[in-house]
Amino acid sequence: MTIASGFLSHATTAPDRVALALGGDGGPHQWSYHTLRRGALTVARALRAEFGPAPDPGVRLAVRLGNRREFLEIFLGAAVAGIPVMVLDTAWSDPELAAVLDDTPPARLFRDTPATAAEERLPPGAVVDLAGPGFAAWLRRHDSHQLPDVDNDFDEVPDSAAFYVGFTSGSTGRPKGAVRSHRSWIRTFRHYTDGFGIGPSDAVLLPGSLAHSHFLCGAVHALHVGATVCLLPSFDPAAVFDHIERYQACHLFLVPTMFEALLEHARRHPGRTFPQVRSLLSVGAKWSPARRARAVDLFPRADAVEFYGATELSLVSVLHGDDDGPWESLGRPVPGVEVSVRSPTGEERGVDEAGQLYVRSDMLFDGYLSAEHTEAPDADGWFTVGDIGRLDERGYLHLVGREKGMLISGGLNVHPEEVAAALLRLPEVAEVAVVGLPDERWGDLVCAVVRWQEGARLGRAELRDRAARHVSRQKCPRRLFETDQLPYTPSGKIDHRQVRALLLDGRQGIREVL
Structure with missing residues (x-):
C-alpha cells in the first residue's frame, strides 16, 4: 500500500464524491474523486514516460506551489510513479531556497512563484511553471492520454520506498530535508483515523499552506479515507468560517496563531458558532486553559486536540480536550510510540527528571536527504531531534526546552x-x-x-x-x-x-x- 492507494480506491467506489474544495477568487471550486484521480494518474503516466517504470533512486521532484489542485495531483501522481517529492516553502527567502536547490537539486521543479536565481541555475527544462502554459505542455509531451478505468498498469511501489521530503530547520537554521517512506505515513494515518475519528463522510478544513507537513499530511490522510479536503489559497478567518458552514466541515487543522486570529475575528463579528466541528487539531505551541475555554464559545462540541511531533518523528503524543492529564503537558505517547528520556551520557532518566527525548516507532523518517546531515534512527530504532523533556508518574510527556534554544x-x-x-x-x-x-x-x-x-x-x-x-x-x-x-x-x-x-x-x- 502507498499513500495514494486509499485515494485511488475511493475514486473507484465513490467517484462523484467531492474530493477537494478550494476557496478563492470567483467563489469556491470543487473537484470529484474521479476528476482528481484522472489528474493524478495523468501526472503519474507522464513521470513514467519521462523517467521510466523503475526510476533511478536519485530522481526527485520538487514542488514550490501555493494551495491548488495541481499540488495534490503532482504529489499523488509522483507517489503512484514511485518518485519522491521535495516540498519547498513558498515563504522561504532566496538564500534559504538556494541552500536546498544547490545542495540537492531536483530533476523537475514545479512552481507557480516568480523565478529565483537558484532556480535559474537548474539544468535547462528542469523548471515547469504552472503560472503559464508550461505544465500543460509538459503533460502533453509525456502523456499518451490513454487513461484506463483502473490503475493497475503501474508497477507496484513498495511501501518502504521514499515518497516525501519535508524540510525542517537544522542547527544552523538552514532547511534540511527529512525523507519519509510510504509506510511511515500509512502508519501515521491509522492514528488520525482511530484517534481523531476522521472518516469518509467528513469534510476536513486545512486553512494553512500544504508546504507545512501538518496540513499536507492532514490533506493526504483525508483523501486516504475518502473524506472531502477543504483548502484556502491563504489563511483568512472569514473564509474559514464560511467554509465550515458551506461544507459542514467537522475537523479543523490549525496552528495556535490561526486560532487566535479566528477568535479575534469572532470578537469583531459576533453571533456565529460552529457546533458541527468535532475536532480542532493543533500543533506548534501549547494552548493555555484560557484558550481552551474560548474554544468552547466558538466550537461547543469540538475536541481541542494538541499533539507533539516533528517531521522526523511523525506523531509522538496527543492531549485531548477531555483528558484528565495536566494541561501543560503534551499528552501521552500514542500507541506504538516509545519515548526514552536520557542524560547527556545516555543513561535513562527517572520520573520527572529532564533529559533529551528519544523516540522509537514505526513512523520515523529514514534519514536526511543531504549528505551533509548523516543523522538517522540508530540500530535499535531510536532518534532524537534534540528536544528536552520529562515523563511524569502518569506517563504524560512535558517539553522543557528545545535544542540550542530553537x-x-x-x-x-x-x-x-x-x-x-x-x-x-x-x-x-x-x-x-x-x-x-x-x-x-x-x-x-x-x-x-x-x-x-x-x-x-x-x-x-x-x-x-x-x-x-x-x-x-x-x-x-x-x-x-x-x-x-x-x-x-x-x-x-x-x-x-x-x-x-x-x-x-x-x-x-x-x-x-x-
Whole structure:
C-alpha cells in the first residue's frame, strides 16, 4: 500500500464524491474523486514516460506551489510513479531556497512563484511553471492520454520506498530535508483515523499552506479515507468560517496563531458558532486553559486536540480536550510510540527528571536527504531531534526546552541564530540577541534586542522589511528592543538567558522600538 492507494480506491467506489474544495477568487471550486484521480494518474503516466517504470533512486521532484489542485495531483501522481517529492516553502527567502536547490537539486521543479536565481541555475527544462502554459505542455509531451478505468498498469511501489521530503530547520537554521517512506505515513494515518475519528463522510478544513507537513499530511490522510479536503489559497478567518458552514466541515487543522486570529475575528463579528466541528487539531505551541475555554464559545462540541511531533518523528503524543492529564503537558505517547528520556551520557532518566527525548516507532523518517546531515534512527530504532523533556508518574510527556534554544513561533521552527545572522547583515546593527518570550497567540514571540551602530537606528517595520531579504518574514522579530550594552557570559558571548530575563523583568536599560 502507498499513500495514494486509499485515494485511488475511493475514486473507484465513490467517484462523484467531492474530493477537494478550494476557496478563492470567483467563489469556491470543487473537484470529484474521479476528476482528481484522472489528474493524478495523468501526472503519474507522464513521470513514467519521462523517467521510466523503475526510476533511478536519485530522481526527485520538487514542488514550490501555493494551495491548488495541481499540488495534490503532482504529489499523488509522483507517489503512484514511485518518485519522491521535495516540498519547498513558498515563504522561504532566496538564500534559504538556494541552500536546498544547490545542495540537492531536483530533476523537475514545479512552481507557480516568480523565478529565483537558484532556480535559474537548474539544468535547462528542469523548471515547469504552472503560472503559464508550461505544465500543460509538459503533460502533453509525456502523456499518451490513454487513461484506463483502473490503475493497475503501474508497477507496484513498495511501501518502504521514499515518497516525501519535508524540510525542517537544522542547527544552523538552514532547511534540511527529512525523507519519509510510504509506510511511515500509512502508519501515521491509522492514528488520525482511530484517534481523531476522521472518516469518509467528513469534510476536513486545512486553512494553512500544504508546504507545512501538518496540513499536507492532514490533506493526504483525508483523501486516504475518502473524506472531502477543504483548502484556502491563504489563511483568512472569514473564509474559514464560511467554509465550515458551506461544507459542514467537522475537523479543523490549525496552528495556535490561526486560532487566535479566528477568535479575534469572532470578537469583531459576533453571533456565529460552529457546533458541527468535532475536532480542532493543533500543533506548534501549547494552548493555555484560557484558550481552551474560548474554544468552547466558538466550537461547543469540538475536541481541542494538541499533539507533539516533528517531521522526523511523525506523531509522538496527543492531549485531548477531555483528558484528565495536566494541561501543560503534551499528552501521552500514542500507541506504538516509545519515548526514552536520557542524560547527556545516555543513561535513562527517572520520573520527572529532564533529559533529551528519544523516540522509537514505526513512523520515523529514514534519514536526511543531504549528505551533509548523516543523522538517522540508530540500530535499535531510536532518534532524537534534540528536544528536552520529562515523563511524569502518569506517563504524560512535558517539553522543557528545545535544542540550542530553537523557538516555535506560530507553528514555525525558528532558530535564533539564523535570525540574528540576518539582522547582523544590516549595517545599522552592531550586536543583536534574538530570544523568545511566552505569548498566548504565537507560543514563542520572536524578539530582538539590538545595540545600534553609532548614530544609526531603524524602526521595527523597516528592520523587519530589510531582514526579510535574508530570512523568511515569519521568522523576523515581532518585537524590537534597543540597548546601549548587551550582557555577556564569562567567555565573552552574549548571555541570551540574561537578555530574556531582562525582558521578562522589564528592567531599565532595554527600551522597546516601535
